[in-house]
Amino acid sequence: MQSAIVDNSTETRMATKPPWTVYLHDYITTVDHKKIGILYILMALVFLVIGGVEAILIRWQLFWPRADIIPPKLFNQLFTMHGTTMVFFVGMPILIGLGNYFVPLMIGARDMAFPRLNSLGFWATFLGGMIVYFSFLAGDPPDVGWFAYAPLTEKTFSRGIGTDCWATGLLVSGVGTIAGGVNFIATIVGLRAPGMTIGKVPFFVWTILWTSAQIVLAIPPLSAALIMVLLDRHLGAHFFDPQTGGSAYLWQHLFWFFGHPEVYILILPAFGMISEVIPVFSRKVLFGYEFMAAATMGIAFISLGVWAHHMFTVGMSRPMEIGFAASSLLVSIPTGIKMFNWLATMQGGKIRMDSPMLFACGFLGVFVFGGLTGVMLAAVPIDWQVSDSYFVVAHFHTVLIGGTLFATFAGLHYWYPKMTGRMLNERLAKWQFWILLIGFLLTFGPMHISGILGMPRRIYTYPPDRGWDIWNQVATIGALIQAPSFVLFLVNVIGSRWWGKPAGNNPWNAWTLEWATSSPPPAYNFNEVPVVRSRRPLWDLQHPEDPDWKYEGEHA
């Protein structure tokens, strides 16, 4: 079943070089969770470049007032595809990919529970991306915005194929995402190593479990809503057409019932990676594991009841507004618990500022900032003032880039040695971090101001007399500063694959099971299934005189 490269260890790879078609065939037909994980990550990185180019084009058009570099229709298509790409084909695949690679390793399993379903999940996600992007070849990319408000998606207003590609693509990739979520839950509940009770799983695994619960609960409503859009467009149904008895307002409820849990789907695994990196690089255990675990559950549950804060300006009833404002504000409590626990983990630790930790610290600073504007937006009167303005754009980019992207870079820099057997170049990584951080602050900081000054999101140009010029120009310069940081990352990832220092099994001296096997791990992951007694099995192994389970037992 396995081809010539069964043994992935570095020596064998150097010794025998099968032609590239063997690798290609191996990756396309693979059901190995590690290879599928890498496929997800590669797919996400390709789409990251595409979505990034779209962002640069958007910023380029907004550099000068009344610019006409990009026509309005194309501008609408660009921001629609940018948002759709980043959420569905970058954010979720890269997190699911990292989860795919590391969840089985971290719980001491040999693969995911359903390897073939796993493969289906990736290829459905990939196919969904291809369908959405096929719209470019068909000459009509969708221009309805990433949340595709009705009745803009009805046949009357979107006559071309773009909206169909958008809805079908997301439907197909949604099937893949649900398959991934189901697989994660079955794996984490059913395949943990002996002794690893559910209260002893590595924190990243715990967050993937709750992200999967959200996937299973929130993606199907989106699928149902997308099916309704397609029924409206192709069978003449009336779900979202107000002129024939449908309701545009209903679409908003359905979309955001998915849409808000979605942002927590994108952030919980990020929290998980931060919770792996900070303890290892502070040389301490994660502070308040139980509170962190409960906070994760709390966020997963609360997130299902906050969606209508995206709709404060459509004219809901007062009780709805107060209720959704209150539930949205509630999210800040478990999130605050996490923030303080990360800081408490660092306090008094022997902190090592290697690249994963650098990104984790960047995450802590920037994510707090984005979280605070989130608290502001949850307050109805402030939302009325700045809804649909660049303030909102600034807010969600701050949490998604400052949160998800910085944490993902922390995770990628942390785990790259395990995936390839090679270290990333630290100098390049540090340059990448500082360029990204500076570019990021310059891009999204000014958007808060232009938003408060009244600049609506999604306008393709603006008049010169509003005082918005300077903030847009700084933002565009910031975007141009960010761009090379991604190039540095890709150069580092590709270059270090061949020229990086050999990593060894456990270059960071970390404590979870993925570091107990070789780098990269063999197809079967572990020679023998490890037995676990605490949350830090490798610490116990290295310190038999002072194992963790002695202390964890005191509270259990």
Added chain:
Amino acid sequence: MNSSHHAEHANSLTEPHRVGMLSFLVSEVAFFGTLLAVYIAYIGQTTTGPKPDVLSLPLAILGTVFLVASSFTVHFADHALKLAKPFWFRGWWLLTIIFGAMFLVVTAIEWKGLIEEHGLTIATNIFGTTYYTVVGFHAAHLTVGLLAMLIILGLECSGQLTGKNAIGAELVSWYWHFVDGVWIFVFTIVYLIGR
């Protein structure tokens, strides 16, 4: 392929296949929950064309009887399989398939009447839109269930429903109970409350 300690929870709820099926069914609950929420939101919103009073309650009750009965027979079948009584398994399992197929026949008769006598299609009005979507997706799930049961029956008759396949019948029976349970909600909302 996983080590022996996994064998110890072969009969427990943490067995991966059971967890997987349960998670999948939860996602299906979210899917049908959305469809039904939309149906409820549009109850009474139809201004032109046929309204829900064109639905035939006796036909719906007949279908409900078939479906509820099939939930019992599939339970008996699964039970017989666990007691290693293949004859009874095949009998109850086949009866379940027949009851499921009868339900689809009832739906077909109902739809034929709605389309030909009342001119109600998915494009007629918001009632037609929501009605055909909810009932149609339920019927589609039921059809998938029938196909899965035929596959299980084929496996059993060819002696392959053993070892790691043995859990298949149980999982399909869970799915079948779920499809039946969804129908109880559809029946209550569409034929009792909304009519």
